[in-house]
Amino acid sequence: MLKPEEVTSAIKSEIQxxxxxxxMESVGYVLQTGDGIARVYGLDDVMASELVQCSDxxxxxxxxxxxxxxxxxxxxxxxxxxxxxxxxxTKRIVQVPTGNALLGRIVNPLGEPLxxxxxxxxxTFRPVECVPPNVxxxxxxxxxLQTGIKAIDSMIxxxxxxxxxxxxxxQTGKTSIAMDxxxxxxxxxxxxxxxxxxxxxxxxxxxxxxxxxxxAMEYTTMVVASSEDPAPLQYLAPYAGCAMGEEYLxxxxxxxxxxxxxxxxxxxxxxLSLLLQRPPGxxxxxxxxxxxxxxxxxxxxxxxxxxxxxxxTALPIIETQAGDIASYIPTNVISITDGQIYLEADLFYAxxxxxxxVGLSVSRVGGNAQTxxxxxxxxxxxxxxAQHRELAAFAQLSADLDQATKNQLxxxxxxxxxxxxxxxxxxxxxxxxIAIYAGNKGYLDDIRLDLVKxxxxxxxxxxxxxxxxxxxxxxxxxxxxxxxxxRLIEALSAFKKEFLTRHGN
Amino acid sequence: MKPYQIxxxxxxxxxxxxxxxxxxxxxxxxxxxxxxxxxNQPKFLDLLENPLVTREEKRALIxxxxxxxxxxxxxLLLERFLTLLVEKGRIDLFSAxxxxxxxxxxxxxxxxxxxxxxxxxxxxxxxxLLKKALEKMTAKKIVLNLQADPSLLGGVRICLGNRLLDGSxxxxxxxxxxxxxxxxx
Ligand SMILES: Nc1ncnc2c1ncn2[C@@H]1O[C@H](COP(=O)(O)OP(=O)(O)OP(=O)(O)O)[C@@H](O)[C@H]1O
Ligand SMILES: [Mg+2]
Numbered sequence: 001m002l003k004p005e006e007v008t009s010a011i012k013s014e015i016q017x018x019x020x021x022x023x024m025e026s027v028g029y030v031l032q033t034g035d036g037i038a039r040v041y042g043l044d045d046v047m048a049s050e051l052v053q054c055s056d057x058x059x060x061x062x063x064x065x066x067x068x069x070x071x072x073x074x075x076x077x078x079x080x081x082x083x084x085x086x087x088x089x090t091k092r093i094v095q096v097p098t099g100n101a102l103l104g105r106i107v108n109p110l111g112e113p114l115x116x117x118x119x120x121x122x123x124t125f126r127p128v129e130c131v132p133p134n135v136x137x138x139x140x141x142x143x144x145l146q147t148g149i150k151a152i153d154s155m156i157x158x159x160x161x162x163x164x165x166x167x168x169x170x171q172t173g174k175t176s177i178a179m180d181x182x183x184x185x186x187x188x189x190x191x192x193x194x195x196x197x198x199x200x201x202x203x204x205x206x207x208x209x210x211x212x213x214x215x216a217m218e219y220t221t222m223v224v225a226s227s228e229d230p231a232p233l234q235y236l237a238p239y240a241g242c243a244m245g246e247e248y249l250x251x252x253x254x255x256x257x258x259x260x261x262x263x264x265x266x267x268x269x270x271x272l273s274l275l276l277q278r279p280p281g282x283x284x285x286x287x288x289x290x291x292x293x294x295x296x297x298x299x300x301x302x303x304x305x306x307x308x309x310x311x312x313t314a315l316p317i318i319e320t321q322a323g324d325i326a327s328y329i330p331t332n333v334i335s336i337t338d339g340q341i342y343l344e345a346d347l348f349y350a351x352x353x354x355x356x357x358v359g360l361s362v363s364r365v366g367g368n369a370q371t372x373x374x375x376x377x378x379x380x381x382x383x384x385x386a387q388h389r390e391l392a393a394f395a396q397l398s399a400d401l402d403q404a405t406k407n408q409l410x411x412x413x414x415x416x417x418x419x420x421x422x423x424x425x426x427x428x429x430x431x432x433x434i435a436i437y438a439g440n441k442g443y444l445d446d447i448r449l450d451l452v453k454x455x456x457x458x459x460x461x462x463x464x465x466x467x468x469x470x471x472x473x474x475x476x477x478x479x480x481x482x483x484x485x486x487r488l489i490e491a492l493s494a495f496k497k498e499f500l501t502r503h504g505n
Numbered sequence: 506m507k508p509y510q511i512x513x514x515x516x517x518x519x520x521x522x523x524x525x526x527x528x529x530x531x532x533x534x535x536x537x538x539x540x541x542x543x544x545n546q547p548k549f550l551d552l553l554e555n556p557l558v559t560r561e562e563k564r565a566l567i568x569x570x571x572x573x574x575x576x577x578x579x580x581l582l583l584e585r586f587l588t589l590l591v592e593k594g595r596i597d598l599f600s601a602x603x604x605x606x607x608x609x610x611x612x613x614x615x616x617x618x619x620x621x622x623x624x625x626x627x628x629x630x631x632x633x634l635l636k637k638a639l640e641k642m643t644a645k646k647i648v649l650n651l652q653a654d655p656s657l658l659g660g661v662r663i664c665l666g667n668r669l670l671d672g673s674x675x676x677x678x679x680x681x682x683x684x685x686x687x688x689x690x
Contacts, residue, residue, distance in 0.1 A: 002535045002580060006573040007542040011549045014566050018552055031556055041556050067597060068554050 026089040028052075031069060033081050036230045037275045038072045040087050046070055049129060051095075053088045055080050059110070060087070061094060061232065064276050071276045073232040075110065093129060096240045097122030098247035103191070106208055106222040109233050109240040114224055115208075126247055128239040132298040139304045141338075141365045144374075145256065145313050148184030148426025149177060151354055151419040154378035154436055155385070156341055156361050159369025160190075160254055160311035161302025165333055167318045167325060168343030172355050174317050176423045177341065178258040179207065181315065183214045184426040190254045190313075192220040195241035197234050198264030201226045214424065227264075234268035242299050245312045249301065252308030257300070261317035262293060266329045283328045290332050297336050325360075339363035353420060359386040371429060376480040377437050381415070388412030407445070414444035417452040430474040431460050434488070437480075443492050451503060459495055467491040512598050516605035519586050528582070533610040535583045540603035553596045563591050617645040620664040622673075624657040639665065 028042030038060065043052065050062045052072060058081065064071030074081065096111040101122040106115040109128075113120055141159035158164045166174045182192045194211075196204050204224050211217045221244060225237040238259045245255035259265065266289055273286035281287045293316075300314035316337065318330050323344065325334065334340055339362045348355035367375065388408070395401060395409055418439045421427065427435070435456055438444060447455050463471050470487045477484070523532035543549055553563060567587045571580055590596045611618060619639055621627070627635070632649065639647045643665065659674035 002538045002571075003573070004538050004541055007538055007570060008545055010570040010573055011542055011546045014570055015546065015548050015552060018555075018558060029557060 026091075028070060028087040028089075030054075030081060030083055030085045030087060032083065033074075033078055033085075035275050036074050036078055036232060037272075038074060038078065038081060038087070040070045040072055041068070043070050043087065043089055046089055047091075047093065049093055051090045051092055053090055054078075055085065059090075061236075063272070064278075073235075073272055073276075074230065075232050075236070076230065078230075093127040094236065094240075095125040095127050096243050097124070098126045098244050099124045102221040102244060103219060104217045104221075106224055108229070109223055109225050109236040111240065124247060126243040128236060128243045129295075130243060130246060130299060132295070133301050133303060133307075137303055137307050138301050139309075140368060141302050141311075142368045143302075143311070144369050144371055145181075145190070146184055146188070146429060147177070147181040148428070149180055149354060150421055150427055150432050150435065151356050151358075152177070152341065153370075153429070153432055154374060154419075155358060155382040156339065156356070156363040157367075157370040157374070158313065158315075158363060159302070159365055160313050161300060162339070162363070162365050162369060163297045163300045163314040163316065163337040164363060165316050165318060165337040165340040166343070167320060167330060167334070167340050168355070169320055169323055169345045172343040172345050172348045173353060173423075174319070174343060175203075175207070175260055177343075177354060178260060178315055178317065179210065180423060180426055181256065182211065182220055182258070183216045183424060185219065185256060186214075186216060188254075190219070190256050191245070191248050192216070193223060193241045193245050193255065193257045194220060195223045195237050195257065195259050197225055197237050197259065197261060198227045198268060199224075199260065201228070210424075231268040231271040234265060235272055238262070238265055238296050242296060242312075242314075246299065249303065249310040249312040250308065252303075252310045254311045254313075256313045256315065259296075259314065259316040261319050262333055263319045263329055266292065285328060289329070290336075293329075293333055294336050297333075338365050351420075352416060353422075358382055359389065372479045373433055373474060373477075374429065374436075377433050377440065381436065381440065385412065385415060385419075388415070411442060411445050413449060414447065414452055415439050417449055418444065418456055420453070429478075430471050433474055433480075434459065434463055434471070437488060438492055441489075441492070443496055447499075454503075455499060458499060459492075462495045462498075463491060466494075508598060508601070511595065512601045512605050515590070515595065515598070516602045516609060519582070519602075520606055520609045523582060526582070529610060529613070532580075532582055533606055535580050536603045536606050539583065539587075540600050544600065550596065550599070553591050554594075560592065564588055567591070611648075615646055616648055617643050617666065618648050618650065619666075620650045620652060622652045622654050622657060622662045622664075624653070624655050624659050624674075626653055627651060627661075635661070635663075639663070 028040035030038050031041050032039045038054070043062065046052065046062045046065065048062065048065055052060050052062055054060050054074060058074060058076045060072040060074045062070050063073050072087065094110070096109070097120050099122055101120050105113060105117060105120060107120065108114055111120060111122070141161045143160045145158045145160045145162070146153055147158060152158065166177055168174050178194070182194065185192055194207070204222070204226060208222060211220055223237050223241040223244070225234040241257050241259065245257040248255035266285060269289060269292055270285050274280060274284065278286045297314055297316060300312045302311045303309055316333060318333050320330055321327070325331070325342065342357045342360040343355045344357045345355070347357065363369070391405070392409060392412065395405070418435055438459065444452055444455065467487070470484060470491055473484050520529060523529040552558060552566070567584055571584050590599060621635060632651065636647050636649050639649070657673040657675045658678070660672045662673045663670040
């Protein structure tokens with residue numbers, strides 16, 4: 001009969017023989033590798049999402065901790081990783097450099113430079129994953145973040161600390177809105193981080209050049225994981241960008257992070273999950289794809305004044321297919337964010353640019369994030385424009401309309417026209433107020449549609465030369481007081497008379 | 506396949522094999538001994554799962570631990586079973602299989618195991634009474650394991666397979682406590 005003591009001692013002596021090979025606290029051996037994934041034996045006590053070193057310059061992240069192996073995603077090329085290669089623990093979560101050393105730089109999601117300006121001399125580092133500030137540490141969004149785009153600042157205002165989704169089909173001006181917003185932050189004390197996920201390198205280069213020309217690179221960092229980078233890097237990029245923004249958030253400063261775009265991010269994550277054999281769910285995305293984005297976007301916040309009052313604003317971008325905002329990833333992100341700017345291909349091709357569908361776009365914290373004067377001037381604008389769109393669609397069907405409807409249509413057409421705006425043509429607050437006030441009060445209604453843009457441009461010039469005091473007061477007081485309104489009306493009447501004589505209408 | 510199904514399938518097959526050879530009692534005993542020894546030496550399981558240790562080394566290893574001096578008849582079935590598990594990568598389920606085999610043997614003998622937890626050691630007469638009552642209830646022979654747990658305060662808590670008969674004072678007091686706190690509202 002087998003006796004317990006004897007078996008135990010036999011086992012002990014066998015273990016001793018293999019003692020050397022059992023010591024695997026901080027190293028592991030690759031069992032299998034391919035597609036940017038490695039299964040590793042060993043690495044005892046490795047932490048979830050810990051950085052591991054695969055070879056001299058290649059790192060990986062411990063993704064799946066299983067009973068007898070660790071699934072690792074490799075950040076970079078897996079070419080020199082073979083079965084039996086050694087993998088070492090680093091005992092830290094993935095970190096990125098943060099702070100002012102990153103301003104004006106283009107880096108990859110690990111913070112390594114991609115431009116030709118040499119190494120990044122960062123003094124501070126932050127882990128890419130971070131627990132968002134809790135309820136007690138936050139305060140409601142209250143300061144506006146001016147995008148410089150009339151249609152957005154007036155109807156879908158964004159506040160510092162808000163998360164506003166930009167959603168639309170491809171080539172509908174999503175990136176342009178984000179870029180304009182960055183350019184408009186010049187001198188506002190907002191540090192911008194543009195995260196490019198899965199984009200063509202050529203378009204990234206073009207954006208960098210554009211920002212450079214606009215002198216916006218001085219306060220901007222670009223985090224790039226382009227389409228030919230491995231999926232793990234694309235997966236990491238938004239978190240890395242967010243960590244860079246958090247450095248400002250927690251030091252009482254302001255940051256704006258743009259994730260362009262999260263659809264490609266979700267696809268990169270889907271690829272990783274499927275390769276790691278996690279069970280696929282709807283549209284083959286893994287079950288935790290909601291958490292993937294919610295934990296990222298929850299990190300945007302406006303902190304209480306006692307905490308320094310810093311803010312992190314997030315502008316995620318989602319690309320839809322044929323305008324379908326009801327598919328999986330769009331609905332997820334819509335439900336996480338504080339509102340969305342919905343861009344429509346039809347409007348874009350009809351020449352209404354930015355192609356914002358006013359009816360479907362909202363800002364759920366809007367009111368408090370808007371300056372008083374803009375709220376006074378543009379309060380009902382979104383609603384009336386949405387109505388105008390419906391009316392215009394209806395009017396196409398019927399031949400004879402009564403005069404009231406016709407007037408309403410003309411007015412609406414002028415408003416649509418004045419809200420059109422080219423890229424890189426940021427409009428400061430006072431000009432926006434003047435233009436929208438003029439439009440709302442009907443000063444444009446008897447101007448020919450093709451002259452509206454000229455009217456707008458000349459109006460700005462006129463106001464700033466002849467009525468600079470009014471403009472100055474608008475900037476300073478940010479409230480539409482009775483005196484300001486009276487002088488504004490006076491200026492507008494004077495300008496219109498002059499404009500009509502010049503253009504004869 | 507779910508782990509439970511795997512465990513059951515392996516356990517059933519090897520049990521039937523042991524029965525055919527008329528050795529189910531010895532085999533169950535051997536498995537019991539081994540699983541206890543493995544529980545004491547958790548590194549041994551690591552060793553058997555380690556992909557860096559070759560197949561041959563593992564085979565030799567299993568042979569070595571099972572051919573201890575005092576055994577006249579080497580446990581051939583156990584050795585083969587263990588080798589199979591290692592080679593199929595199912596050795597991590599070994600302890601679950603051991604438990605399942607144990608249950609199978611009990612089933613065959615018409616025995617049901619039960620655990621009675623009490624605050625203090627029970628009087629032998631009471632134990633006998635309890636056993637009778639349980640045997641009447643289950644219509645099986647009962648093997649009663651006794652455990653003492655002072656935190657129960659009084660009464661008895663009986664685990665019968667997957668069933669729990671809880672007559673302990675602690676549970677009654679707890680439920681009274683939650684009722685009273687609820688009533689406050
Ligand atoms: N307000 C605008 N006025 C005129 N042209 C615009 C405007 N907004 C965008 N465009 C032009 O439309 C094109 C597409 O814009 P953009 O790259 O921003 O779109 P996108 O939705 O980001 O595209 P993609 O799906 O490729 O990322 C660009 O050539 C841009 O110059
Ligand atoms: Mg784009």
